[in-house]
Amino acid sequence: MSASDTKTKWKPVAVAAALCAGLGVLAWPSLRAQAALVQTQAPATTAAPAAALPAAPPQGAQAAQNAPMSSVVLPNFADLAQRVGPSVVNIRTLIKRPAGSDDADGGAAIDDQMRELFRQFGIPLPDAPRQQPRRRSKPDGDSDAQEVPSAIGSGFILSASGEVLTNAHVVDGASEVIVTLTDHREFKAKVLGVDKRTDVALLKIDASGLTPISVGDSNRIRVGEWVMAIGSPFGLDNTVTAGIVSAIKRDTGDFLPLIQTDVAINPGNSGGPLINTAGQVVGINSQIYSRSGGFMGISFSIPIDEAIRVANQLRANGRVIRSRIGVEIGPVSSDVAKSMGLPPGNTGAIVQKVEPGSPAAKAGLQPGDIITRVDGVSVVRSGDLPRLISSIQPGTATTLGILRNGKAQDLRVVVVELKDDSATAGKDGGSAPSDKGSSGITTPLGATVADLSDSDRKQLELDGGAKVLRATGRASRAGLRGGDVVLALNNVRIQSAAQFAQVAKELPANRAVTALVRRGDWVNYIVIPPGQ
Structure with missing residues (x-):
């Protein structure tokens, strides 16, 4: 340049x-x-x-x-x-x-x-x-x-x-x-x-x-x-x-x-x-x-x-010498933080991917968890997490404060030494679940969803969720699109398209809805605005 x-x-x-x-x-x-x-x-x-x-x-x-x-x-x-x-x-x-x-x-x-x-x-x-x-x-x-x-x-x-x-x-x-x-x-x-x-x-x-x-x-x-x-x-x-x-x-x-x-x-x-x-x-x-x-x-x-x-x-x-736990993270938007009940100014870091066999995986950390503390120190922004983790001596057990499905809990994880950048390099994208042979269920949120096939579950390593076939109205404005998999709505874990439709039906139309979404290999929260 x-x-x-x-x-x-x-x-x-x-x-x-x-x-x-x-x-x-x-x-x-x-x-x-x-x-x-x-x-x-x-x-x-x-x-x-x-x-x-x-x-x-x-x-x-x-x-x-x-x-x-x-x-x-x-x-x-x-x-x-x-x-x-x-x-x-x-x-x-x-x-x-x-x-x-x-x-x-x-x-x-x-x-x-x-x-x-x-x-x-x-x-x-x-x-x-x-x-x-x-x-x-x-x-x-x-x-x-x-x-x-x-x-x-x-x-x-x-x-x-x-x-x-x-x-x-x-x-x-x-x-x-x-x-x-x-x-x-x-x-x-x-x-x-x-x-x-x-x-x-x-x-x-x-x-x-x-x-x-x-x-x-x-x-x-x-x-x-x-x-x-x-x-x-x-x-x-x-x-x-x-x-x-x-x-x-x-x-x-x-x-x-x-x-x-x-x-x-x-x-x-x-x-x-x-x-x-x-x-x-x-x-x-x-x-x-x-x-x-x-x-x-x-x-x-x-x-x-x-x-x-x-x-x-x-x-x-x-x-x-630095440490790692084996996660890929992203920022939590102010809208998501507000909907999740996080204190003002402390948004934490959302876990978008957990590396198989990593300390995070062994500790039970899941995509969609929001890490809010490391050994009692608040994670104000997502960038704070790698700085806090890296400063811990490898082999040390540390306590992570997380928010999962709207509920706070603690996890113990043993950090390991960060050997090389390539060890934690993530892969963007990934294959989207197939929607062949399904007409889906249209919901009040503007999302038409279907059940995951057996091949989808095996490919994405998921035991539940509803795949999005089409997104219109509120869902489209929020950024939801075909191929996404919705894992939770307003902190309610989704196991099927029918459950998605039932939860969406019971949600008031004049309130924003928080959805936990899997897209390729990444997991993130989106906020579906109120309205039609």
């Missing part, structure tokens, strides 16, 4: 520098001018700074929380940048390419393009020597491999022993990783571990005199809180940008809920820290939301609490 494609894309911020064509340079107003414009905005509460760093300025968020609105001032980003800057590093990577390949000097070509672009806009660049491909000899003496620049990113020093935290996509596929400190010292880094699911990587450099960053609590950040980012956008080391937290626990389809901010993040910022007003890291800058490939006012960071948990496993095992 080209950079000119107008469709919205999620992009790691370590995208190719060539996507910057058309870059504009905007000057931020002075801090005094900003204060005049936003003097009614108060920074949000943050954690107290660690003892390793000097105390936060007295105008910090904690002091401002109870202050009159007219006396609130902006955080001193200059002091924050001075304190945290030495903990931030520049990361560049090299990859091996065959000599004479078409893109063997792609990194240098992109570098030239960016330098020309910056010259056009009058942006000064440091006089850095151009990185030439470095030729490496094979063991047999045939020198036909060379290392070329691959990517530029950021990171931060996690410990005095030389551990550096960054994004997985910054070092992905690199043959060599070079870390540059703010005092211009350079070190070859060892990659201790990479976790692509969370986009976190842990590096190690052999250096002394390091300044570790102070780690904050990402669970305490609030929407509207001031935050700052430090990184190397387009290779410009220790660039500082600032903004506010726009949203928390933003689900973008990744394995983790992310922190959304309006802090300017660009290619090269990947892996850099997101800093609160106490000078503590609360996130790792990782993604941008963009239609063009450049910054558009929305950026995302990995919560530092989750990143530290991943780093601890990478340090100990070189990889992250």
Whole structure:
């Protein structure tokens, strides 16, 4: 997909520098001018700074929380940048390419393009020597491999022993990783571990005199809180940008809920820290939301609490050990949640498929069950379930709170290690039951249904249900269609077409009806609206 494609894309911020064509340079107003414009905005509460760093300025968020609105001032980003800057590093990577390949000097070509672009806009660049491909000899003496620049990113020093935290996509596929400190010292880094699911990587450099960053609590950040980012956008080391937290626990389809901010993040910022007003890291800058490939006012960071948990496993095992139970799940719509009596805001996750022989199957979990809790922790959204399950040690027995046919119950399941994505990959679709030789029973819901044949029951591994031959009126508007199998109506299990027709007849026409439907290999709830 080209950079000119107008469709919205999620992009790691370590995208190719060539996507910057058309870059504009905007000057931020002075801090005094900003204060005049936003003097009614108060920074949000943050954690107290660690003892390793000097105390936060007295105008910090904690002091401002109870202050009159007219006396609130902006955080001193200059002091924050001075304190945290030495903990931030520049990361560049090299990859091996065959000599004479078409893109063997792609990194240098992109570098030239960016330098020309910056010259056009009058942006000064440091006089850095151009990185030439470095030729490496094979063991047999045939020198036909060379290392070329691959990517530029950021990171931060996690410990005095030389551990550096960054994004997985910054070092992905690199043959060599070079870390540059703010005092211009350079070190070859060892990659201790990479976790692509969370986009976190842990590096190690052999250096002394390091300044570790102070780690904050990402669970305490609030929407509207001031935050700052430090990184190397387009290779410009220790660039500082600032903004506010726009949203928390933003689900973008990744394995983790992310922190959304309006802090300017660009290619090269990947892996850099997101800093609160106490000078503590609360996130790792990782993604941008963009239609063009450049910054558009929305950026995302990995919560530092989750990143530290991943780093601890990478340090100990070189990889992250996760668990699974063997189900495929989907979201529960607000209409279904309301009809099932779920509390507002807690929709849970519907089980759409249970893997044969899996821990879920052994525990008795069934398609159509709604998982609402894991060891007492609420499953607010469907995306919460894999995050909760994966954090449990393999072999541990855990309690799932479920809703089955409108009734709450608990199931004990022993989680197992998640070996590979393919182990849980689902198959969409599946064969629909045959409706040959049946005229069916027409019901008040607008669905014409028939009994499942013996071959249908065997093929779908069902012991009951009513297959839909045609859907009109209310049923059609709800999305019911021929080939579907209705397993339950308003939490009443359906064994036959006659039972379906009888239950449908007794339901009031002025109320919505919840139906549990099997379509191919998937199970989900739909709500049939009132009316004719």
